[in-house]
Amino acid sequence: MTTVTIDIPAAIDAIPAVEGDPAVVAAFAQDLLASAVNLDDLDAFALDSSTLDGWTGDAATAYGRHVRAAGADAQAMGVALRQVSRAADDHADALTDLLRRRTDLVEARSSYHEAREDLDADIRSAGEVDDAAIAELQARAAALATRRDGVVADVDALVRDLGTAERAMLDAFSSYSTLAQARAAVSGQIDLADDALGRPGSPSQGGTPEQVAAWWDSLTEEEQYAVFAARPELVGNTDGIPALARDQANRLLLETDLEAMELREQRGERLFEDYQALDNARAAQAALDEGAQRVDPVTGEPLVPLLHLYDATAFGGDGKVAIAFGDPDTADHVSVMVPGLTSRGTEAGGNADAAYNIYESARLSDPHSTASSIMWIGYDAPSDWDSATVAGEGRAEEGGELLSRYIDGLRASRDGSPAHLTVIGHSYGSTTTAHGATDHGLAADDIVLVGSPGAGGGVEHASELGVGADHVWAGNNSRDLVAALADDGWVGGWMLGGAGLGNDIVEDDFGANRFQAESTTRADVMRNFGDHTKYFDPDTESLYNIGQIVVGDYDEVLAAEHSYDPWYDGPVDPEATRDPRALDDRRPEW
Template sequence: MSVTIEVPASQPATLPEPPGDAAQCDTLAETLYTAAARCEEFGEEATQLRNLTGYWWGVAYDAYVVASGKAATEHAAMAGTVRRVGRAVTSYADTLRDLTSTHDTLVERKAGLDERRTTLIADINATTEATPEVVAALRERATDLRTDYATLVADHDTLQRRVRENEDLLRQAFQAADTLAEGLSADGGVPDAARDAMHQPGAPGTGAAPAQVRDWWEHLTDAEREAVIAAYPSLIGSADGLPADARDQANRVLLDDDLARLGAKEADGTISADERKVLANADATRKAVEKADGFVDPTTGEKPGGTLWLYDPAAFDGDGRVAVGVGDLDTADDVSVQVPGIKSEMDDVGGYTDEAIRLYESARYNGDGSSVATLFWLGYNTPEGAVDLDTITTGRAEDGGQRLADAVEGLRASRSGDPAHLTVIGHSYGSTTTSYAAVDHGLAADDVVLIGSPGAGPADTAADFSVGADHVYDGRNSRDAVAFFGDEGWYHNPGGLGVDPSSEDFGAHRFEAESVDRGSIRNFDDHSRYYDHESESLYNLGKIVDGHGDQVNGAAQSYDPWWRWAVDPEKDRDPTTNVPGRSDTRADDVP
């Protein structure tokens, strides 16, 4: 008796690569950004040359003023349109890279399925004893293979649809700017798909809450998402509630625009002082993102990936707003947000990205195997001097606290899966900012850590925090001069930044944070050592981020004996690097 086993044909017949060259598209986008810069330069020059009073007058001069004003306005409008088309090309190139990567994955999958098919046919032909069990096993393999081929075909169809949509979206952007009227309009180069999507309920810029923004995003098609990223990157890149990947794509479009356009103006010698600050911020951000992108997880050998979560280089008179992440903020089990303090500006983003990387390493080395994402967040206007009115008062911390709470709410809302264990770490004046977020604005964190704190703002005790006293931690280097600004016992700092969170009166969990290189309290060196490699502080921070704050190396709290200044028991303890979690050693390798 013969037995028939139907082996599926290899599918799909071909897997054509998405057409186009992303690198060449990048070159075109850069050319467009440069052209936009030329339009801006002409408009700015025309504006400057409008007023020639004292040198020229009469009817001809009046006509000149009108004509130059029109030229300035039209060139500014055209610059905006050319930039929007350039951003569409940048977005197209980024999507093309993703589609090409997907294609390569499909090719690998098909090769694997074809190999399974060849092996199955060989096994069928080699079968000499077709028992019911053997036949059933071969048929099951054929059924599984047929199912996997069908899935591959469906995924390939989806890829082809996305390729067509990407092509069509770029075509729409070009067609929306191919007449003079469109070129001079306020939305020249914006496809109808993008414009229509932004008029749907919950769209960014409408005052929608983060959860509503997320619902809006989830109801968009892939094509609509790509359209709004290209057409409205400023809105998408800063919209709380959107997935980190969407914000990252939008902010990288903005970054490419700034680097090319302002770089061209710098080369032409027409860049203004404000634009020069924006360009410096953009360049610092580019380097920081490259650093985050290139980071390799030391426990897996894989790159967790970088995220440009916030990019606003002109904010706060050029000090800027920026947030750079390491790891997947939308899926990681453990997520941290690091809030900096005094004198932090956007051009410092590289150093702070280093700290986010070190924290990631510490949480992974000493963790329980859970996935991690760390985010450096500079989303508020920090005090600009070591000691000035803003430094010793709470105004910027109060404003920053609201902004921080909103950002964390956005991180929470952007996740479609299980909620993360989320830790917020405030350093220096950032600890006061974090305290305002946790006391006045219901900061949606699981744990809060204050390090190098000059005071806990509005909190009298750790119990005032939204996370509860048992989830408030403090790290204080006994030689950190900034930590002496906090109130303790009878002493109250006239600056009014609040209670010292390392004190027994406050009631937080204090952990060891001394540095083996600690110096004199007369300088501020130890204030910047909390994220140092091989440090007590970094080890304990990693434990908290990983969700194991109960395993930190605790430190005795400072106290006020009332008859003299406050006492810090840590000042006489010898610091050590012999702690688990040094960045170059696995925890189980440490004696």
């Protein structure tokens, strides 16, 4: 009997551990960056405070020299923290990749050992076998050896890359461990952020959204990071910059705002203007926290809301904020909801709820496409002490210009094909949206007006909104008190004394596509303000139809009869006598 030896490859040692939590490192990087922002602010404050009006002489000169030196040191430390923060960000990314690779290797090692044990068992039980069986066992052993070599090589690469990542982090710490090193790092160097912001097309140079987008794309990754770290308020609130960068910058601003204002609150040092700003910041954070609990209705995956606009002190303390569900830079369908009366920073939560409801309706209307839904409080809507301005169109005219620029920014920041973009104006926001369209050529594909007191005093027909009358959609609840303020012919207009903000958008003469927007909980008879706030409620006619419009399924929109005004009487709304229905996007039963 001939003895044949088959070499079984050796076992693979345990896969080395990868120590570290990417989330903790990323949070550390964010904290460093927040500190860098504060140091940049200190540098700017020092420069502005280096001279005091009316103070001259040797003491004033010495004071100025000392303050400027402190500012220069703040700048140096800020640059140092930016560099370490970026290294920490890179380390968090490296850890994420290394941990994934280690998980794969653990599985590969386990699978290899199972195959090795199977081969060993088959060889031991072989006994008398023919040449073909021996060849098959030898081939399995050879394949297993090759497989082992691959796993071992990958383990070696893992260990090598882990060492490289750790050394890079250690080098960043050691390079900026002293103030002297920080000073040396900036001595004689051109500030990347200042250099980038000085180029044509930048926000500092007054670039249009299209120019800003081209400028941002022209920057190197290092330059983008420098601008982000030095001027997060510009990155976060400039139209034309990508949504993910804006979100990161605005979250950084929100974090530093909350920390600074809550510290002053704890010390009893709050100024009056802090109260409004802190309320706005807390509302934005609460809306983000609540939004992070939402899931995509089709995939069930958690959503990460994007803070697309944030300034807690804008508009005299009213604040501005925009929150997006879904990425507007990549989604097939993008919608922007423009709220009206009482909309300010403290209303972030309720408006974010509405934006999510629109997102959910759009996704359920077309599960095969992607969507992004944004709530935009980016203009000075009538609220609080200035609520009386709702009777005029001044705020709507100013807001329309800001809205048009914002939409241009959404168009410009995309790399791929254009999105199907819908702007949804509610209440005074419908008048603002209409002014954006008629005065500034709003770059929308569809315009939806709901709960509207009118589309502006100078607008006689839907075709004047610039998207074609067949792409203007109107949804006024027959019980909505605010919608009743619009001008309905000579009788209605005379009876209300011109209280509205233009023609009734659901009237036949206006020429918009009217869709069903009644609520099953509407008031029995009387016009009221409660029905004015139901347009984005789940399972309503209005929300269902808005979802269909957002994804371009126009044939699925449930049409409603237009109102009309006979010459001899007041306006007539056929929707007032129709029984409304609850519409569930998941189980349509109409």
